[in-house]
Amino acid sequence: MKALPYTFFFALLSCLVLAWVSTPCRADDTLAQVVTRVKPSIVGVASLEKTRTPPMRFVGTGFVAGDGLSVLTCAHVIENMLDANPGEVIGILTGQGQTAQFRHAKVQALDAEHDLALLRFTGAPLPALTLGDAATVREGQAMAFTGFPLATLLGLYHVTHRAIISSLTPVVIPSENAQRLDLRRLAQLKKAPYIVFQLDATAYPGSSGSPLYDPETGIVYGIVNMVYLKGLKEAAISAPSGISYAIPGSHMQSILLKEK
Template identity: 55%
Template structure:
């Protein structure tokens, strides 16, 4: 257990990180509740860019119901607010999405680091919303160690263990993901994985997409958490909006 100056420093980093971590969801005026939550996002760049998982962003919006995509910002106590955003970039291969906030001031942004510099054994942290808005929109932070850097998918021992999604992934260029020993839940999808010393982001938590590929051959899925390296976030941010 941490104590003394190190614990105090980490507390300060968490306090600095929290304003940059938002919920990702939708708003529909006639719905109850009007605001829904689907995952976590992190503010980067100029304070108007939000990175999350593609599967989180693509669930919204339903234009027929006049549903609006956006971010949910935690306030004091149980308060929260909604801010509209536009989906300007998508990377389905790495399950990443780039949202741009509309009218309003920039939010505090976190710095993206060079994920290629990470080595196994590195101490990291995760901040997000593992329970969504079930008990209120409250940031939750977990420590994590980079326990392995592994391929996103491995060949199955039997063709019976393959599904269409896994076959398609095997046909694409392979890439490595971060395997963490920290705890993350579905609501954490899109959460930043960062250096607990200074808040620099090195990855984005991904639970649904990676587990569907990585653990498809396991009868009892593990509690391992996974993250997409930040190098793919850099690449997505460099793409021109359609």
């Protein structure tokens, strides 16, 4: 059998390289696939009072974790409802848009220091997101978060933002003057600060409770928090700072243990 000339192998190699270059695997394609996978696990947090108009009130975002019947969100998202009248109940919204369904939930645990809340809802479990090791997160690492920003204005539709970890910084709850130092702020100032993720991304009202995840794997490393932003809710909409914060997932791991 006659050996094939070297020019044949060179031409074949050139064709393979050309084909690979012409169809690159883009990061955007990976993120699009991950977003499709995580969306069923991201829910709205709402209250329902039948005598109110409208009866449903959206308050923030949460995501399913653990055994598929637990939702992690921020404590400040639900704290105003904890002392609500007996006719108001807490729940989650699954799906999106006009087809979103309300499912009753109860507060399983609260961690006010780290602004975390654990809800338990009824019915069939939902797909749970995986929590990663927050200690491995480094500055400059790419992230994404998905939630329902401005849902009271735009409706319950998933919105995804890209971000990078711009800093690992001690948490400080700002106060413009002494009159705004309530008991919660004073208690926080007495404790040693813990580290939070500072993000170069804009999170709008409604984003609180959104999972911060790896855009290539969907593994969750933090939860978006809006408490550490100065100013009023209206200012966050009209003049966003482009800086957001997230609570590291290690604190979420701790509160999840309380579901057992």
